[in-house]
Each structure stands twice: as structure tokens, then as C-alpha cells.
Amino acid sequence: MTQTLALTSPSLATLPILGPTATDTKTIILIIDDASESLTMLSALLRPHYRVLATTTGASGCRIAGRAPKPDLILLDVMMPDMTGYEVLKHLRDNPKTGDIPVIFLTALANTGDEELGLQLGAADYIIKPIIPAVVLARVHTQLEAKLARDWMKDQNATLEAEVARRMTENDFTQRVSIQALARLAEIRNEETGNHLLRTQGYIQRLATGLIRHPRFAATLTDHYINLLYRSAPLHDIGKVGIPDHILRKPGKLNAAEWAIMQTHAKLGSDAIEQAEQDINIHLAFLTLAKEIAHWHHEKWDGSGYPDGLAQEDIPVSARLMAIADVFDALISARTYKPAMPYAQARDIIAAGRGKHFDPDMTDAFLAGFDDFVAIAERYRNLDSKPKRHPVIPDPTIQTRT
Incomplete structure (x- = not known):
């Protein structure tokens, strides 16, 4: 059963701007909730600050999440008829394309066991209904900031790994060239x-x-x-x-x-x-x-x-x-x-x-x-296989100066 969200004060006009991501219209938030009233309310709350996508079923939510550009954050209702929020979250986590998208559960359930289960499955946070707009915006902002930091670290790690790989390759070639050069010195x-x-x-x-x-x-x-x-x-x-x-x-x-x-x-x-x-x-x-x-x-x-x-x-x-x-x-x-x-x-x-x-x-x-x-x-035969001096045929026991 999906609970209807009730907007409470303060009004949207009084909500603070919550930092750089709060005004970044390229940031995408996906809302998955089977109650159309809830979607309307949350969309009205978030759309001034973010690009909002919305759907009423878990299955369609999973499909939308897997498309490009994928959402930066998902607000997910727990109690839905086709797939529960827990089932949707598991599906998202099992998919490599969506496994790293942070998810905030929306629920009227106050049972700590339900919250613990959601967090164990990989939820980033819980928002209890009826919602307080300032709390929603603050928690959304917090999760987007955390994702931004994770993405930055991931990019830094990828850059570092690429640089390490490049240097290892360069060192490998340097080592091989040095070996060949030293060996050629003797063979010259x-x-x-x-x-x-x-x-x-x-x-x-x-x-x-x-x-x-x-x-x-x-x-x-x-x-x-x-x-x-x-x-x-x-x-x-x-x-x-x-x-x-x-x-x-x-x-x-x-x-x-x-x-x-x-x-x-x-x-x-x-x-x-x-x-x-x-x-x-x-x-x-x-x-x-x-x-x-x-x-x-x-x-x-x-x-x-x-x-x-x-x-x-x-x-x-x-x-x-x-x-x-x-x-x-x-x-x-x-x-x-x-x-x-x-x-x-x-x-x-x-x-x-x-x-x-x-x-x-x-x-x-x-x-x-x-x-x-x-x-x-x-x-790898020699281009000039002829000896440079008149050869002396050696003894069959072969005195090879290898």
C-alpha cells in the first residue's frame, strides 16, 4: 500500500538553495512511486532544482534507470504492487549499469527492522512519510554531494590507474630496450x-x-x-x-x-x-x-x-x-x-x-x-649470412664461441 505524501511547511518559496548541486539542472533524479499524488508532490518539490523523471512501477523504474543518461539519485517507494522497493533495489544492485546509483527509500513504515533491511540491501538513506520538504531537499542534496565525491574519487582512481599502467608500460619498454642495447653492445x-x-x-x-x-x-x-x-x-x-x-x-x-x-x-x-x-x-x-x-x-x-x-x-x-x-x-x-x-x-x-x-x-x-x-x-636469419673472413673449418667437436 502506497502512502499519499502530504506537504508541510515551510513552503517551497522559503527553501534555501543547498549548494552547487541544488541548482544543477543536469542532475537527474528518478522517482519511483505507484501513487500519482506522491509523484506530483515530489516532482513539484524537486523540479526547480533538478531534472526529474518519474514512474509508477518498479519494472519501468528499473528500465529507466538503465538508460543513458542514467539518474544520479533514485527516490524509491517501499510499498508498491508490482515490485516492492526492496525487490527493485536488489534488481538495481544486480545490474552493473545501475549498481552504483544511490537510492533513498520513501516509506510510512516506522519499523526499525524495515529500515535495517533496506540499508543492508544497499539503500543510502530513509525518508519517513509524511515528508518535510526541507528534509527531503537536505537529504537529496547530501546524497548527491556524496555521489559527486565518489565519482570524483573514481575518476581520480581511474586516472591514477591509467597513469600507473602507462608508466609500467613505459618502464617495461625501457627495460627491454636497455637489455637489448646492452646485449647488442656485446654482439656488435x-x-x-x-x-x-x-x-x-x-x-x-x-x-x-x-x-x-x-x-x-x-x-x-x-x-x-x-x-x-x-x-x-x-x-x-x-x-x-x-x-x-x-x-x-x-x-x-x-x-x-x-x-x-x-x-x-x-x-x-x-x-x-x-x-x-x-x-x-x-x-x-x-x-x-x-x-x-x-x-x-x-x-x-x-x-x-x-x-x-x-x-x-x-x-x-x-x-x-x-x-x-x-x-x-x-x-x-x-x-x-x-x-x-x-x-x-x-x-x-x-x-x-x-x-x-x-x-x-x-x-x-x-x-x-x-x-x-x-x-x-x-x-630472424642474418641478411648477410656470409662470414666476413675466410673461414677455417673447425674440428667436428665444435669450438663454438657462443
Whole structure:
């Protein structure tokens, strides 16, 4: 049963202007009440200050509330025949388009339990009938001011979130460019390596992805880990900046002393990353993988690698993955000391290193996805694949200066 509203003093002419929103005719108030007298009275009270929409049924009120421009505030009668005010409020709250519209209940019910129920359902306030015009205007104004503040905060939060996202994206690109620039600095001194960085990134990502369901690696090779792996991979040979040109660019095979110096690039690289990390006093997860890869990607499964002679599971997963990616690319690329090798021959050498140079399961994953590795190599192949000096064909054991 809907109660008829009775206007009491003071008159409309004596009502104060209640701040900026009270004269903002763009502010929309929707009144939902099944009694036409109530709609007329409330409309007369509010229309001098706001744009007023009115309807006599809860169903139509829900439809109106969902249209654009949507109301800034809803005055909702509790007792209506088609839908009670409680049912209307629940419907409004369940709809994403109307869920944030503040609602003031209009009711003649003085039961505190009814008021408590309405507030629990999400009502902003209660106005008890018969209404006092000044009270209605004051409470309407209060709720509109609160909504204005919430909207402002929401806009500020959205702006802040957008700015944070923009800066994170910018920092992400800065990080990636910095990594590439540092890695290129090392590769520039190996003029013939070209797109080695892009290829090894592609190889290591493909190899890791192919192992994500393998019981030995599933716990480690998460999407996050693979992303960090992809980012850090270009730094695997950063230590080459510390190798003299007469060794790094030597067209022939290195002698024992030169090879010993060449091998130091692994530790030089990890030490450089470690020192940079200490300088900025920040621990970054991708740098942990970068250090692992730089330091240990020349270790071998059988323990015969360098610089520390680690074997099997003692070699970090990241370094074992890079070992295959790096050697494969070294084999198929022309260098100052050797020509490029056919893909099939490189595949056979990797296969022959299973359980000796390379992790057996990783080797199997490489062989299973070999066509993908070839596709990556072709996608980022050097524009000039010819060595810049006459090559010296190396020993089949391959002294790759990767």
C-alpha cells in the first residue's frame, strides 16, 4: 500500500538553495512511486532544482534507470504492487549499469527492522512519510554531494590507474630496450652474429614452452618464469665485452691460452649483472635468471663444461635451456672461424649431445619441435649470412664461441 505524501511547511518559496548541486539542472533524479499524488508532490518539490523523471512501477523504474543518461539519485517507494522497493533495489544492485546509483527509500513504515533491511540491501538513506520538504531537499542534496565525491574519487582512481599502467608500460619498454642495447653492445664486437639475440630468445621460449607439462619442469616453467626467461636471454653473452678483440675475432681456432681467456666471459657476464644489481640495491627476478644464464650456459650435463664444471640438476634450468638454444644457433650461423652449418647437421650434433652436453629431456623437446626452431632461425636469419673472413673449418667437436 502506497502512502499519499502530504506537504508541510515551510513552503517551497522559503527553501534555501543547498549548494552547487541544488541548482544543477543536469542532475537527474528518478522517482519511483505507484501513487500519482506522491509523484506530483515530489516532482513539484524537486523540479526547480533538478531534472526529474518519474514512474509508477518498479519494472519501468528499473528500465529507466538503465538508460543513458542514467539518474544520479533514485527516490524509491517501499510499498508498491508490482515490485516492492526492496525487490527493485536488489534488481538495481544486480545490474552493473545501475549498481552504483544511490537510492533513498520513501516509506510510512516506522519499523526499525524495515529500515535495517533496506540499508543492508544497499539503500543510502530513509525518508519517513509524511515528508518535510526541507528534509527531503537536505537529504537529496547530501546524497548527491556524496555521489559527486565518489565519482570524483573514481575518476581520480581511474586516472591514477591509467597513469600507473602507462608508466609500467613505459618502464617495461625501457627495460627491454636497455637489455637489448646492452646485449647488442656485446654482439656488435662479433659482427657476424647479426640476429643471434632474437633467434636465441625465440629458441629458448619455444623450448621452455614445449616442456611446461613435463613432470621434471612443470613446477618451474610457469608463464611468469618463461616471460622472465625470454627477457633475460639476450644477456647471456654480455661478458664478451671483457674479451680482447684479438681473441674474440680471431679467424682461426683458439689456442689453449686464448680459449682459457675466452671462457672467462661467462663469469664476467654474471659478475657484471651482479655488480649492477648491487649498485642500484634492487633485486629483480629477471636478473636472477640473467645471471644464471650468463654464468652457467656453457656447463654440460656430464660435468665437462665451464666455468664451474657443474653437472646434471646442479645446472640451473635456465642455463640448460640456453645451452641448447645457444649451441644450435652457433652451429647454423657463419662466424669468422667457420661457415654456417645445415640445419639437419646441427640437429644431429644436438642429438649426439643428449645426456652428454645437454639435458636428455630438453634435447628430446628440441628434436620434437625441430621444425619450429628452423622456422625461428629463418624468421630472424642474418641478411648477410656470409662470414666476413675466410673461414677455417673447425674440428667436428665444435669450438663454438657462443
